Amino acid sequence: MVEPVRPVVEPVVTFLDTPVSMRPLARLRVPVGLIAAWYLQRVFRDGLAGRTYHDVFHRPYLGWLPDLPPPMFTAVMGVGVAAALAMAAGLATRVTTKVTFAVVVYHLLLSATHVHHNRTYLAIVLGVLAVAPCERDAVGPAWPLWLLRVECSVVYAASGVSKLLDRDWVGGTVTWLRVVHQEAKVRGSVLPGWVADAVLDRGAHYVFAPGIVATELAIAFGPWFRRTRSWALGLAVVFHVLIELTSRVETFSYLAVAVILSIWLPADLRGRVAHYLRTKSTQVA
Amino acid sequence: MPGAARHSTTGRRVGRRVVFAGVLVLQAFFVVRAYWAPHNELGFQMFPEASQWQAEVVRVTADGERVPVGEPWSGYVWSELVTERGLGHLGGRRHANNGLASQVAFLEDAMAWVAANTPADYDTRYYEATVTEWHNADPPVTYVLRSPERELPTDG
Numbered sequence: 001m002v003e004p005v006r007p008v009v010e011p012v013v014t015f016l017d018t019p020v021s022m023r024p025l026a027r028l029r030v031p032v033g034l035i036a037a038w039y040l041q042r043v044f045r046d047g048l049a050g051r052t053y054h055d056v057f058h059r060p061y062l063g064w065l066p067d068l069p070p071p072m073f074t075a076v077m078g079v080g081v082a083a084a085l086a087m088a089a090g091l092a093t094r095v096t097t098k099v100t101f102a103v104v105v106y107h108l109l110l111s112a113t114h115v116h117h118n119r120t121y122l123a124i125v126l127g128v129l130a131v132a133p134c135e136r137d138a139v140g141p142a143w144p145l146w147l148l149r150v151e152c153s154v155v156y157a158a159s160g161v162s163k164l165l166d167r168d169w170v171g172g173t174v175t176w177l178r179v180v181h182q183e184a185k186v187r188g189s190v191l192p193g194w195v196a197d198a199v200l201d202r203g204a205h206y207v208f209a210p211g212i213v214a215t216e217l218a219i220a221f222g223p224w225f226r227r228t229r230s231w232a233l234g235l236a237v238v239f240h241v242l243i244e245l246t247s248r249v250e251t252f253s254y255l256a257v258a259v260i261l262s263i264w265l266p267a268d269l270r271g272r273v274a275h276y277l278r279t280k281s282t283q284v285a
Numbered sequence: 286m287p288g289a290a291r292h293s294t295t296g297r298r299v300g301r302r303v304v305f306a307g308v309l310v311l312q313a314f315f316v317v318r319a320y321w322a323p324h325n326e327l328g329f330q331m332f333p334e335a336s337q338w339q340a341e342v343v344r345v346t347a348d349g350e351r352v353p354v355g356e357p358w359s360g361y362v363w364s365e366l367v368t369e370r371g372l373g374h375l376g377g378r379r380h381a382n383n384g385l386a387s388q389v390a391f392l393e394d395a396m397a398w399v400a401a402n403t404p405a406d407y408d409t410r411y412y413e414a415t416v417t418e419w420h421n422a423d424p425p426v427t428y429v430l431r432s433p434e435r436e437l438p439t440d441g
Contacts, residue, residue, distance in 0.1 A: 181337070
């Protein structure tokens with residue numbers, strides 16, 4: 001290693017090699033497997049009904065990627081569904097996680113029209129799970145866990161910073177117009193009239209929009225500090241519940257909450273939740 | 286063979302570090318690239334705009350006729366050929382989900398794909414879209430997009 005950077009780089013790379021419990025990632029396989037299965041089963045069912053990407057507009061990313069005939073493509077998606085379910089069930093996770101990752105990435109690379117933020121995030125999470133030791137009680141080098149923590153932060157930081165740099169966004173124009181374009185829905189929703197008036201008011205968005213940006217940045221950086229971690233995780237859950245209630249984002253909310261809680265939930269808090277659940281089940285029994 | 290084992294462990298460790306650093310560099314590249322790439326893949330710019338767009342797409346035939354793609358032709362139906370990204374049913378003013386640049390790039394690609402994948406059409410020379418876009422609260426901008434020109438089969 002180059003001498004001047006050794007004192008900085010050496011502790012970091014040693015840290016990445018430190019053996020840690022892989023339990024957080026083992027736990028994460030359950031929701032991520034189910035989410036991947038949910039995504040692929042729709043493609044699989046369309047294939048069974050004779051609807052594949054072949055006959056409709058699509059834009060491949062890689063010219064050399066094999067265009068499988070529709071029946072074979074459908075079979076591959078079926079294998080992906082089975083692998084994702086097996087991964088969630090903890091069956092042969094070493095193989096099934098890799099297969100799920102490969103099938104999801106293959107489907108995304110087949111067309112730009114398949115790509116959405118939630119799906120690329122799913123592919124990233126699957127990629128990390130595919131390279132991490134799989135056994136529930138396994139101990140392995142810490143790097144996959146740290147990689148996922150960085151990626152998790154990147155999702156919120158990239159989103160927050162892009163909004164921060166956009167005058168229309170941080171000034172409230174974007175959020176206000178999005179609500180205004182949906183005014184009929186907002187007025188017809190369960191919201192009381194005064195709440196609808198408030199969210200449709202231009203002035204409210206001078207506060208609302210920077211609040212969203214601050215929330216995203218807080219979720220990106222908050223978990224990295226012990227004192228702010230629990231607050232950031234709580235904020236993330238509330239944030240994603242609100243997104244789920246107000247927008248159509250496929251499985252993004254579920255994936256994001258599953259990831260951030262699995263990889264950051266403090267051990268003491270996890271212990272308290274487990275204790276609570278054990279107590280409740282004992283009471284029920 | 287303790288020497289060989291140590292060699293393999295060192296190799297694995299170096300490999301891990303390379304993968305870790307490589308992923309971070311790639312991710313940083315995609316985040317920066319998202320500021321100019323229309324579809325901002327892996328850039329995670331969520332809910333980027335409140336922009337809207339509208340497009341009127343026509344087929345321009347060999348004799349110069351301009352026929353809206355809403356009407357079936359030569360056994361083809363636009364909404365069956367183009368099903369994704371809100372491009373199936375054109376005409377109305379609608380929200381640009383992933384931003385205008387992405388929406389317009391998809392429309393352009395869709396016209397090119399249809400032009401190249403409708404072999405039973407012996408009549409259409411090219412597709413043309415008159416696009417009006419409203420970027421957030423800015424005044425509307427209208428322009429025309431055109432697909433690549435098709436070579437008309439002569440045996441029709």
